[in-house]
Amino acid sequence: MSWVDIGALADIPPQGARVVKTAAGCVAVFRTADDQVFAMDDRCPHKGGPLSEGIVHGASVTCPLHAWVFSLETGMAQGADSGQVATYPARIEGGRILLDATRLARRVAA
Amino acid sequence: MKQKLVVIGAGMASGRVLEQLTEAAPDAFDITLFNAEPRGNYNRIMLSPVLSGEKTYADIVTHDADWYAARGVKTVLGQAVTRIDRAAKTVTSAGVETPYDQLVIATGSAPFIIPVPGHKLAGVVTYRDLEDTNAMIAAAKPGAKAVVIGGGLLGLEAAAGMQLRGMEVVVIHLMGHLMERQLDPAAGYLLQKSLEQRGMKIHCKGATKAILGKDRVEAVLLEDGTVYDADIVCMAVGIRPEVRLANDAHLDVGRGITVNDAMQTSDPAIWAVGECVEHNKQLFGLVAPLYDQAKVLAQALLGQEAAFRPVQTATKLKVTGCDLFSAGDFADGPGREDIVFRDPARGVYKRLVIEGDALVGAVMYGDTADGNWFFGLIKDATDITPMRDTLIFGPAYQGGATADPMAAVAALPPSAEICGCNGVCKGKIVDAILGGANTLDLVRATTKASSSCGTCTGLVEQVMAVTLGDSFTANANPAMCKCTDHTHEDVRRLIKSVGLKSIPAVMQELGWRSVGGCASCRPALNYYLIADWPTEYRDDRQSRFVNERNHANIQKDGTYSVVPRMWGGVTTPAELRAIADAADKYDVPMVKVTGGQRIDLLGVKKADLPAMWADLNAAGMVSGHAYSKGLRTVKTCVGSEFCRFGTQDSTGLGIKLEKLLWGSWTPAKVKLGVSGCPRNCAEATCKDIGVICVDSGFEISVAGAAGMDVRETEPLCKAATEAEAMEIIAAFVQLYRENSRYLHRIYKWVAKVGLAWCQEQIADLATRRALYDRFMLSQSVYQVDPWAELTKPDQLAQWAPMADLSLEAAE
Structure with a gap:
């Protein structure tokens, strides 16, 4: 595992998200109300909606296009919908957000 | 020839008499209504919501000028009747004599004033009518101090109302615990704790010695030496029947005007109704028996047989967030046994008082859902022996049935009272529903249930659900979302009445089940708070749907559309050039004329939005809000x-x-x-x-x-x-x-x-x-242009990715 610094926690508003650009598309990085961070593909498996633009509630996000709800922890679609979004390890260290670069790189290869 | 009917006093009881009378026999009487207050009948029990700002006076008027006019009722408002001449059969008001054939006295009650030094100072009010209420509203500047003397039903409603208006409130109560006539000490303690948690100061065992002040009230001094500063003092220590007119006319008067079962006084042409009467040595203060009296009196005036039979009444406190209920007699006594349930963590307390085989009293705090069921058992003196073991858990646990929220209502007998204000029992509501009243409004219109204070609305809906089965759900007002059981209407009302000014406050105080709500309730709450507290609440962008957060319409591919405002659909060559330039500069794939007479630039990338807005701003254009609930x-x-x-x-x-x-x-x-x-x-x-x-x-x-x-x-x-x-x-x-x-x-x-x-x-x-x-x-x-706000330098970063790993990842 190798961690890459993508920015400060303060760069993301609480209950908000920002994206990180990668060669294989954007990764959405979410910050919850209690300052946990989560990273997952910024693409809803339903119709490709940008999940980073969804409303963050608890540890879930609701896709802005058709209101599918995903767990930020597992990437699983909630409720009646089925589908999963790839998630990536993320953590906070000294106010900085770190993503697992190895996992992100593997995503590119896939 | 029509009989002349004179009514003195336009309170809730006389209003109901007029209603019943003009409905049953519109042409029987020439009616003249006198009222010392300069207004007609209004719903006095709703003064508390007026005080707290949940309702306005206009909302609680029950009979307006049109109503009287339509029924030919002549009104003389703002003039007190000063004399009744029984021999001549006339009443005198402002020197004018009005003859009557039948006279109804409905003078209601007057508040007790404790005759302590200073009780006549300006700023000392009671809590009885609109003038009192308005005086308290006028004194209610944030930070102003109020002292309420009396911790009974009325005093606490006054205190809660003034607190909701931003005042610091102290309640002084003579007895050891609040509402001692309705609550036992344990429930009184829980109520006190809950009120104190909301910032109210409660001083029990406090006897008022004097009200201090020079020209107007400044403070209240207690016997124990405590002094509380006060900008206004509300005395709510009790009421006594207003009997002066009846006394002067030498009618039989005990504590109230003595009436027989037909509401007739000692003079056969004079009747009395409401809080001013005494029937079988009993006085009446709650609204349900007063409405019963009104019904009896209307029948009696029309020559029909009718007899007033007082029934027991239950009490609920109209203070939002304090859920309490009491009914019957709950004093300790020989031969009486208690069943008590306590859950301190949830703040729930229930006490049932049993005498012999019957329930005689119930006090509940924190969870009052089964109150009406217990009340029914008390009224009917039901033999509770077979269910004594599980009695305290309520109707859902009797007979082994599962805990279904509807079971409690289904189990109620037809005689169970649902609406305390209007004395409507379950049977009457069921009859109305079976007669075609399949919406709440129709039930209200037919039976008057839930049409006064509204606290029984949920119960009425449950009766409808039980009666109509599946066909009801279509009409029901569903909860706001799965995070709460409250409807949108309830949440809006509570935001205002409880003074909730942030989304976390709403979720905490109204018991949201989820952490941080959901994508359905958060935008709604954000809107309600913006609308209700425009100067105090700050818009929460993270509770906005993407379009309103990014001030552009998201499209199916994640790009956005940009629509500048064209005032009234009018534009200029210069604006059109700027729009054309922006479309070229940012590679806009489609330029379309909208149905609202303006121009839509579709397919703009998020990262380009601020620069494009800045260009359009520079040409004098602002956001067209083509994306907003606005x-x-x-x-x-x-x-x-x-x-x-x-x-x-x-x-x-x-x-x-x-x-x-x-x-x-x-x-x-x-x-x-x-x-x-x-x-x-x-x-x-x-x-x-x-x-x-x-x-x-x-x-x-x-x-x-x-x-x-x-x-x-x-x-x-x-x-x-x-x-x-x-x-x-x-x-x-x-x-x-x-x-x-x-x-x-x-x-x-x-x-x-x-x-x-x-x-x-x-x-x-x-x-x-x-x-x-x-x-x-x-x-x-x-009214600010979001484009100008979001293109300020400190706002620009958010529109771009926070990091670009595309080069590193390519290794």
Whole structure:
């Protein structure tokens, strides 16, 4: 595992998200109300909606296009919908957000 | 020949008598109503919501001038009757004698004033009528101090009301615990704790020694030496029947005016009803028995057999957040046993008092859902022996049934009282439902259940659900979302009445089940808070749907559309050039003319938004809010400026309206149209608000739709001048903003509240002006161009990715 610094926690508003650009598309990085961070593909498996633009509630996000709800922890679609979004390890260290670069790189290869 | 009926006093009891009488026999009497207060009948038990700001006086009027006029009731308001001449059969008011054949005394009660030094100082009020209520409202500046003397039902409602208005409140209570007539010490303690947690100071065992102050009240001194500063003092220590007139007329008077079962006094031509009477040595203060008396009196006046039989009543406290219930007799005594349930963590306390085989009293705090069931057991003296083991768990646990929320209601006998205010039992409601009253409004109209204080609305709905089965759910008002059981209407009301000013506060105080809500309730709460607390609440962007957060419409591929405002659909060559330049510069794939008379630039990348907005801002354009639950467009025709048929400058008015209304957030989008003549080229009659110009002025109509539903607007009112039209429209938008549930377009909201109600609000000049002023206050905060805000340097970073790993990842 190798961690890459993508920015400060303060760069993301609480209950908000920002994206990180990668060669294989954007990764959405979410910050919850209690300052946990989560990273997952910024693409809803339903119709490709940008999940980073969804409303963050608890540890879930609701896709802005058709209101599918995903767990930020597992990437699983909630409720009646089925589908999963790839998630990536993320953590906070000294106010900085770190993503697992190895996992992100593997995503590119896939 | 018609008999002359004179009624003295326009309280709740006499109002009900007039209602029953004019309904049953509209032509039997020539009625004259005297009232010492300068107004007709209103719902006195709703003064508490008026005090707390949840309702206005207008909301609680039960009989207005039109009502009296329609029934031929002559009213003499603001003049007290000073004398009854029984021999001549006349009453005297302001020197004028009015003859009667039958006389009804409904003088109600007067509050006790403790005759301590200083009780006549300015700023000492009681809590009895609208004047008292208004005096407390007038004193209610945030930080002002109020002392309430008396911790009974009325005193606590006064205290809670003033606290909701931002005052610091101290309650002084002579007894060891609050509401000692309705609560036992344990429940009184829980109530005190809960009120103290909300910041109220409660001083039990406090005897008032003096009220201090020079010209007006300044402080209250207690026997124990404590001094509380006070800007206003409310004495709510009790009431006594108002019997002076009856005494002077030498009628039989005990503590109240003595009446027989037919509500007749010792003079056969004189009757009495309400809080002023004494029946079988008993006095009456709660509204349910008063309504029973009114019914009996109306029958008796019409020569029918009727007898008043007092029934026991239960008590609920109308203080939001304090759930308490008591019924029957719960004093300790020989031969009495208690069953007690306590859950300190949840703040739940229930105590049942049993004598022999029957339940004689119940006190509940924190969870009062089963109150009516217990009350039924007390009234019917049901033998509770077989269910004694599980009695305290309520009806759901009797007979091994599972805990179904409907079971408690289904188990109620037909005689169980559902609506305490109007004395309506379950059987009557069921009959009404089976007779075709299949909506709450119809049940209210037919039975009056839930039409006074409204606390039984949930119960009435449950009775409807039990009676109608599956067919009811379609009409039910569902909870806001899965995070809460509250409806949108409840949440809106509670936000205002409890003074909730942030989303976390709403979720905490109203018991949200989820952490951080969901994508459905958060935008709604954000809107309600913006609308209700424009100067105090700060918009929470993270609770906005993407379009309103990014101030652009998201498209299916994640790009956005950008629509600059074109006031009234009018543009200039310079604006068109700037739009064309922006379209070129940012590679806009499609430029389209919208239905709202402006230009849409579709397919803009998020990262390009701020730069494009800055360019359009530089050319003098602002956001068109084509994405918002707010004012969209005002569509116009060319009107009298160019059109040979135009009667007024419809384009000009449209521009003025758009400049007045833009930037306001509303429950759902709002589109206007202004047509210069009835040919209606601007299609104003299918808009949320439409204006048709005519020679004599402006016809304003509302509640049109041309989407999933198509409907024509309905006339709201006419305006003679542009200025009047603008004030009316802004006031109407504010009425919508304050009252509709989130996401309901105007036509849906109007269907719920009724066009007539909207017309009344707008027709009343004071109401209209107040609405307009509140709208403008909100505009002073929210009429800002989001493009200008979001292109400031400190806002730019958020539009770009926070990091770019595309090069590293490519290794």
